[in-house]
Amino acid sequence: MNVAQEAYITGIGMSEVGVRLTRSALGLTLDAVKEAIADAGLTLDQIDGVATYPGKMQSFLGFSPVSSDDLIEVLGLKTRWHIGAAEATAQLGAITEAANAVKAGLARHVVCFRTVYEAAALARPEEFPPLERRKDVSGGSQWVSPFGAFSAANWTAQFAMRHMKRYGLTREQLAQVALNDHANAALNPRAIVKKPLTMDEYMSARLISTPFCLYDCDRFTDASTVVIVSAGDALDEIKATPIRIAASAGSVERYSWDQAEWAGAYPTGRDLWKNTDYKPKDVDTVQFYDGFAFQPITWLEGLGFCEVGEGGQFIEGGKRIARDGELPMNTGGGQLGWGRLHGFGFAYESVVQLRGDGGARQIAGDPRVAIATSGGGPMAAALLLTRD
Numbered sequence: 001m002n003v004a005q006e007a008y009i010t011g012i013g014m015s016e017v018g019v020r021l022t023r024s025a026l027g028l029t030l031d032a033v034k035e036a037i038a039d040a041g042l043t044l045d046q047i048d049g050v051a052t053y054p055g056k057m058q059s060f061l062g063f064s065p066v067s068s069d070d071l072i073e074v075l076g077l078k079t080r081w082h083i084g085a086a087e088a089t090a091q092l093g094a095i096t097e098a099a100n101a102v103k104a105g106l107a108r109h110v111v112c113f114r115t116v117y118e119a120a121a122l123a124r125p126e127e128f129p130p131l132e133r134r135k136d137v138s139g140g141s142q143w144v145s146p147f148g149a150f151s152a153a154n155w156t157a158q159f160a161m162r163h164m165k166r167y168g169l170t171r172e173q174l175a176q177v178a179l180n181d182h183a184n185a186a187l188n189p190r191a192i193v194k195k196p197l198t199m200d201e202y203m204s205a206r207l208i209s210t211p212f213c214l215y216d217c218d219r220f221t222d223a224s225t226v227v228i229v230s231a232g233d234a235l236d237e238i239k240a241t242p243i244r245i246a247a248s249a250g251s252v253e254r255y256s257w258d259q260a261e262w263a264g265a266y267p268t269g270r271d272l273w274k275n276t277d278y279k280p281k282d283v284d285t286v287q288f289y290d291g292f293a294f295q296p297i298t299w300l301e302g303l304g305f306c307e308v309g310e311g312g313q314f315i316e317g318g319k320r321i322a323r324d325g326e327l328p329m330n331t332g333g334g335q336l337g338w339g340r341l342h343g344f345g346f347a348y349e350s351v352v353q354l355r356g357d358g359g360a361r362q363i364a365g366d367p368r369v370a371i372a373t374s375g376g377g378p379m380a381a382a383l384l385l386t387r388d
């Protein structure tokens with residue numbers, strides 16, 4: 001391997017994470033950028049690239065409150081390359097784009113950020129009109145919004161129901177994702193959730209969209225997460241342990257309601273392994289996107305940790321995915337426990353674990369290989385990260 005031709009995550013940062021924070025979205029973003037740059041040991045004038053997801057999409061529901069242009073202007077960055085990856089293959093696709101840019105010599109140090117402001121926005125409907133108030137619904141939304149199915153909970157529930165009927169997935173199995181996330185979040189000082197969840201609490205929670213109850217759904221959050229992607233030939237400027245982006249993959253799929261599998265995780269999984277010599281057995285920890293508890297099940301299957309249809313059995317009882325299990329999952333609490341960081345939290349937590357910086361939630365041994373994913377529906381992305 002020629003290090004100079006590789007791309008590395010060299011810094012991570014995160015703002016305060018909360019619900020209806022009395023901070024601006026830009027302020028949260030600047031906090032996270034500052035922390036990541038300091039973590040890498042860089043200075044602002046060394047940043048020559050910016051990448052974000054989803055670029056310049058409209059900021060309904062606080063989904064996309066800060067653009068790459070905003071950040072460049074406010075910080076006065078002298079960027080050679082930047083992208084608002086609106087159509088990137090899900091959130092972590094922005095990090096893949098940055099890795100490709102540094103490998104191509106278009107930039108040396110790229111700030112990749114994802115800021116979410118959905119909790120604050122929900123409390124300010126005049127400023128951030130909710131979907132049901134908008135007159136300009138288009139694309140896939142036009143087929144579901146007239147029926148009141150505004151939420152991804154309604155759509156994702158269809159796939160979970162199909163999995164239950166076809167493969168026998170149970171609510172007890174689904175619960176393991178939430179229980180595991182809450183247990184790990186309780187050890188993460190930055191997480192919204194502060195205590196473990198019991199099976200009784202899970203089962204008695206209010207129903208949101210069959211089969212999802214409250215604890216199957218991530219919660220709208222205000223936060224910003226940053227990772228810095230650097231060129232392999234710039235590592236002598238870095239003070240932190242670099243984590244290599246050893247492989248990445250993604251897909252933007254059209255899907256239909258009669259598909260059994262939750263589309264994006266499956267082609268993404270297949271492609272990821274084509275792009276590396278690593279195998280599923282080499283992976284020390286997985287950080288799987290969990291907008292809903294069902295999605296990690298599709299990632300387990302899509303990435304080949306088990307056969308299609310066997311994701312529920314894989315997590316039965318929760319031991320395998322626990323911090324001391326054979327495949328520790330969502331060690332920072334995932335989106336169900338940490339907060340809806342919209343994919344970037346999984347890249348952040350992978351770096352924490354691979355550096356051995358997890359404190360009370362650090363997994364044992366000497367983890368060297370992690371997978372972070374985002375999305376899993378029509379859009380999906382995965383990164384294979386290694387400490388070499």
Ligand SMILES: CC(=O)CC(=O)SCCNC(=O)CCNC(=O)[C@H](O)C(C)(C)COP(=O)(O)OP(=O)(O)OC[C@H]1O[C@@H](n2cnc3c(N)ncnc32)[C@H](O)[C@@H]1OP(=O)(O)O
Pocket residue numbers: 019090151152153208214215217218219220290291292374375376377379
């Ligand atoms: C590629 C992609 O982009 C794909 C995706 O991301 S898919 C994932 C998309 N995620 C979502 O759509 C978010 C899903 N979650 C939700 O819609 C909402 O949380 C929900 C419908 C489940 C509940 O909302 P609600 O009924 O309006 O609850 P709300 O009145 O806001 O809150 C009441 C209390 O319930 C609790 N609560 C709310 N949501 C919760 C959740 N998801 N989990 C646990 N507790 C929750 C809180 O204690 C809350 O009190 P606070 O105000 O102190 O926070």
